[in-house]
Amino acid sequence: MTIRARIFRSSKRNFDCQRSDNKEVVTATALATLLKEDHIVVGDWVELIPPPMTGQEWVIQKVLERSNFIFRNIPRVQKKNVIAANIDVLLIVVSAGVPAFKRGLVDRYLVRSDYWNIPAYVIFNKMDLYEESEFDIQFEADRLKWLNVECFELSAHEGNYKQRYLGEGFKELSDKLAGKTAILVGQSGVGKSRLITELSEGKIQLLSGETNRANKGSHTTTWAELIDGEKFALIDSPGIRSMSLSDLTQEELIMSFSDIQEFATKCKFVSCNHEENNKGCFFQQLNKEERENQLILSRLDSYKRVLEEVMQIPDWQKK
Ligand SMILES: Nc1nc2c(ncn2[C@@H]2O[C@H](COP(=O)(O)OP(=O)(O)OP(=O)(O)O)[C@@H](O)[C@H]2O)c(=O)[nH]1
Ligand SMILES: [Mg+2]
Numbered sequence: 001m002t003i004r005a006r007i008f009r010s011s012k013r014n015f016d017c018q019r020s021d022n023k024e025v026v027t028a029t030a031l032a033t034l035l036k037e038d039h040i041v042v043g044d045w046v047e048l049i050p051p052p053m054t055g056q057e058w059v060i061q062k063v064l065e066r067s068n069f070i071f072r073n074i075p076r077v078q079k080k081n082v083i084a085a086n087i088d089v090l091l092i093v094v095s096a097g098v099p100a101f102k103r104g105l106v107d108r109y110l111v112r113s114d115y116w117n118i119p120a121y122v123i124f125n126k127m128d129l130y131e132e133s134e135f136d137i138q139f140e141a142d143r144l145k146w147l148n149v150e151c152f153e154l155s156a157h158e159g160n161y162k163q164r165y166l167g168e169g170f171k172e173l174s175d176k177l178a179g180k181t182a183i184l185v186g187q188s189g190v191g192k193s194r195l196i197t198e199l200s201e202g203k204i205q206l207l208s209g210e211t212n213r214a215n216k217g218s219h220t221t222t223w224a225e226l227i228d229g230e231k232f233a234l235i236d237s238p239g240i241r242s243m244s245l246s247d248l249t250q251e252e253l254i255m256s257f258s259d260i261q262e263f264a265t266k267c268k269f270v271s272c273n274h275e276e277n278n279k280g281c282f283f284q285q286l287n288k289e290e291r292e293n294q295l296i297l298s299r300l301d302s303y304k305r306v307l308e309e310v311m312q313i314p315d316w317q318k319k
C-alpha cells in the first residue's frame with residue numbers, strides 16, 4: 001500500500017512530505033532512480049511506501065505527473081533548474097520601499113507566466129513606505145490591467161493597511177488564493193516570506209530579514225519551501241537579482257509580447273527594429289504625451305531589452 005503525499009521541502013537526499021490522508025509531515029528518502037537532477041521538487045505529488053518497521057525510513061517510490069513546473073534559466077551553462085511543480089498562480093512580489101521597484105523584472109516574469117501557462121498576479125508590497133516620487137503606482141497598475149494582469153496593494157508589515165490606489169488589497173488577494181497553490185517570486189527583500197506569515201494569519205512564522213536583525217546574518221530564503229496555509233498552499237522562494245530569458249527563441253518571445261506583436265503589424269516597414277531614428281515607424285510617430293502611448297512604448301522598451309538577450313544565443317542552439 002502506498003500513501004499519496006506532497007513535497008514541502010527538498011534537499012539532496014531527504015524530502016519533507018505532507019501525507020494527504022492525515023496531513024502529517026514525514027521525512028522520506030527516494031528510490032535511487034528518482035534522484036536524478038530536478039526529479040523531485042517542492043510541490044510535487046508523490047507516492048510513499050511506509051516504513052516496514054518502526055525506526056525505518058519512508059521511501060518515495062514514484063513522482064506523479066506534473067501539471068506544470070517552473071524553472072530558472074542558467075545562461076552560463078545553458079541549463080534549466082526546476083524550482084517547483086504543480087503551481088496554480090505566480091505571485092510576483094514587488095516592493096514600494098527597498099529594494100526599488102523594477103518594471104523590467106515584472107515584465108520578464110510576465111513572459112514566463114505566459115510561457116509556463118501559469119497566471120500571474122502582481123503584489124505591490126511595502127505600500128506603507130510608498131512615496132509617489134519613487135514610481136507611479138497608478139501608471140504601473142493601469143499598465144498591468146491593460147495586460148490583463150491583476151494587481152494588489154498591501155503591506156505585509158501593517159496588518160490594517162488601507163489601500164489608497166488600487167481596488168484590491170490583502171483581503172481580496174487572500175480570497176483569490178483559496179484552494180490554490182501559489183509561489184511567491186521576486187527580488188530579495190521585497191517581503192515574500194513576511195507576506196506568507198501574514199497570509200497564514202500568524203499560524204506560520206517564517207523568518208524574514210527583520211526577525212533576525214539583532215543576531216546579524218540576514219534571514220534571506222535559500223530554498224524553496226511549501227507552506228500549508230490551510231486555506232491555500234504557498235511556496236516561498238529565494239529572491240533573485242535578475243531573470244534570464246536567454247533560452248527563449250525570438251518567436252517564443254514575440255508570442256509572450258502579443259501586445260507589441262499586434263502594434264508591430266501596424267508598422268509599415270517589413271523588418272523594422274522600431275528604433276528612434278526610423279522615420280515613419282508606427283511606434284516612433286506615437287504622441288509621447290499620451291498615457292496610453294507611454295504604456296505602449298514602455299512595453300516596447302521591455303521587449304527590446306529582452307530581445308537583445310535572446311539574440312545573444314542563436315535560436316538553433318535552443319531546446
Ligand atoms: N515596512 C515594511 N517592511 C516590510 C514589509 N514586508 C516585509 N518587510 C520587511 O522587509 C524585510 C525583508 O522581508 P522578507 O520577507 O525577508 O523578504 P523576502 O522577499 O523573503 O527576501 P528573500 O528571502 O531574501 O528573497 C524584512 O525586514 C521585513 O520585515 C512591508 O510591507 N512593509
Ligand atoms: Mg524570504
Ligand SMILES: [Zn+2]
Nearest residue numbers: 267272274281
Ligand atoms: Zn517600426
